[in-house]
Amino acid sequence: MNDRIRKLSGQLSTLQADAFLVTNEINVTYLTGFTGDSSSLLVKPTGQLMLSDGRYKEQLEEECPGLAVEIKSPAEKPIDFFCQVVAGSGATRIAVEADQLTVAQLSQFRKHLPDVEWIETSGVIVGHRMIKDAEEIEILRSAVRINERALESILAKLGPDWTEQEIAYELESTIRRLGATGFSFEPIIGAGPGGAKPHYRSTQTVIGDYSTLLVDWGTKLGGYASDMTRSFHFGKPPARFLSAYEAVLESQLAAIDAIRPGVDASKVDAAARNVLKKAGLDEYFVHGLGHGVGLEIHEMPRLSAVSEDVLAPGMVITVEPGVYFGGEFGIRIEDDVLVTETGHEVLSQMPKGLDDCGLIL
8 A cells, every 4th residue: 555545545534424426537546657548547445446347457567566456347237246245345334536527426335335435525636636745746857847848949930920739739849749648728829819718729810910929838747747937028028028927927936935934825816917917907807816737737726816725835836927919919937836935936937027928029
């Protein structure tokens, strides 16, 4: 039993359960290291059992040596296999990830195993995942390094005839050549008015037709995600780009300075928002300040005005204030930040000063 499963097993008494059924595939990966899908994990105080099928028999042996596994045969219905394994486990009070199951799935469990009491939980393993261990942090550092090297490579050869999609294609190719498995999310490459849409989808827009460019991109390495944004200008940018950029950068630096253990995530968001309010730009900051990153690109904690999360050592979070002027341009500056025992560490090192964001195409 590894430390992560042992920690979950130790919570069973508090949950008044004699087993925990993990059905979220990301959480199964976190607990076991298994990178396949369509599998669940039953955790008991005496051990754990993986429920999977024949496609993953060999992969499970390679990735999870020593883990007890039950394999569904092609002739079995999934629900019949599930019920047989669970009934054979002897567990009668089973905690489930209610926020990861559909109503229909939970109804099936109750219908086919009426003697089992299903205890609905929410966010138990996600709460564990918020705090990264040393190995996870090193993987995230490496993902950030690849992210930076990839964009720096693209910027060195960028020309005015490039399209947003060409930048995306070149970025992904470079990221993969540097050893990552690909993007951690579909990148946002927005020239001019495209950058004014926080979740814009890149098109065949030629970047030289505009004077601003927003690049939001991330790397997936060893299952972990990095997430960064930089905003650039070339030629003669709109008159308010330079002043707005300085305000967004000041906002981000104020928020990063507020990061330390024990601080409410909402107060970090407020630190950024207050700077933009003084600059008369708060109405253009239309989203939360940031989020956790890890096995998923968006994890807990959340940095927003309504967040109830409290920062703790080992959290890795994004800090990404932005302003968006519809039909014109957008500016967002984003870095990945580790909460340390005494404060914080900015994992990304790519320059972001006003003098650094001017490009010559």
